[in-house]
Amino acid sequence: MDFLQPSSWDDALAVRAERPDALPIAGGTDVMVELNFDRRRPGALLDLTRIPELREWSVADEVVRLGAGVPYARVITELGNRLPGLAMAARTVGSPQIRVRGTVGGNLGSASPAGDAHPPLLAAGAEVEVASAARGTRRIPVAEFFTGVKRNALEPDELIAAVHVRTARGPQQFCKVGTRNAMVISVSAFALALHPDRQAVGTGIGSAAPTPRRAAEAEEFLAGELDWATRGPLPEGLARAFGERVAAAAAPIDDVRGTAAYRRHSLTVLARRAVTWAWDDLRRAA
C-alpha cells in the first residue's frame, strides 16, 4: 500500500487520475475503521488533509461553497446561522473527537444511507462540486449524487471539491432517532427546510431507503397546503398528513438497528414534529 499526500488540489486530481486504486481519506472516521478491521485493502491511501483549499468555505450570491474538508465542528461554530439544518445534523454526529475530524465531503464520499449530513443537504437542494484533472469541474444535485448503498456518482478519476448550499431563507429542522444522544448511527433521520421566499418545502430522509432521498410528493403537498400568506396556526391534521406522506416515500429494511415498520412509523413522527417546530419558528419570525 502507498501513502499519497498531495499538498495542492491540482496535485490531488493528478494523483487521483493516475491511481484509481487509491482510497481518498480525509478525517478517517470511516476509512480507518475499514482498514483497522481488515475490511478493505486499497492499493493506496490518498490523504486529502494537506490541501488548504478543501478546508475553506466562502459565500457568493447567498450560496455557501463549503470545502469538502471542513470538519463538522467548524460547520457548527461557523455556519450555524447560514446553514442551520446542516449544523443541527452536524451536532448529532458521533462525539467531539469525531466532529473535529469528520467532514461533509467524507460523508458524501462514503455515501452511507445513514450519513447525517445527507438529509439536510437534500432538504436545502445542495449541489456537490466534483472535479477531475481531465474534465475539470462539474456540479451534481445532491438528490442525484447517491446511486446506491454506499455508492455515489463520482467517476473513478474524480474527487469531491465542495458542496454548494443556499443560505437558509427560512426555518430548517433535523431530527434523528437512535439509542442515545451521542455516538449513534441513526435508525431513521429526517430534515426539513421551509423556503418561504418561493413558498416551497425541502425534505431529506436518512437511514430508511437504500440511499438518502427526498420525499418529493410530501414536499409538494405541504407547500400547497401551508398558509404562507397569513402564517396562521398549523392544523394538526396537516402535520399528520405530511408525516404519513414522508413515511410513504421511504423504502426501509429490517436490520440490526431497527425494523422497517419502526422506521416508517418514526418518520411519521419526526416529520410531524419537524414541520410543527419549523412552522412555529416561521410564525415567530413574522
Added chain:
Amino acid sequence: MRVTTTVNGTERTADDVWPGESLLHLLRERLGLPGAKNACEQGECGSCTVYLDGEPVCACLVAAGQAIGRKVTTVEGLAAGQALHPVQEAFVEAGAVQCGFCTPGLVVAAHDLLARVPEPSDPEIREALAGNLCRCTGYEKILDAVRLAARRQAAR
C-alpha cells in the same frame, strides 16, 4: 514509509510504517507510548484520545501518515515531570479510576474541556465526555473528578 512527528514536544521518527497504520499503533507499538489505549479501533470508545495539533482526536482513526509534521500530545505529555496534572490528580482523588482502561482517554478529553471551558456546567461536561466509554464507574465519579479539577483550576 518514514513518519516524523512531534510527540509530547520531542521530534520522533519511525521507519517502515505500514501506510494503512493508525496513529494509535504508531504511538503504542513503535514509539513506546502505551498511554492511549487500544480498545474499539472504530472511534466509539474514546480510550485512544490524544491531541493532534491541539484538538482531541481518536488516534485509531488518524492514519499515521496524516500525523507527519504535526504535533501530538498524549496522556504521557500532560504531567510536568513526576507531578500529576491537576486533572489526573482529581481523577485519582475522586475515585474516577477503577480498571483504568478508559482513564487516559477521559483525562485527555477532560483536559481539553477545562482548557476551553474553565467552569463547565454538567451538561457541558457530559457533552464533552460523550465520546468516552467507561464500563466500571457509572460515570458519576468521573463527573466528580471534572468538577473537582475545575474548582481547583479556578482557585489558582
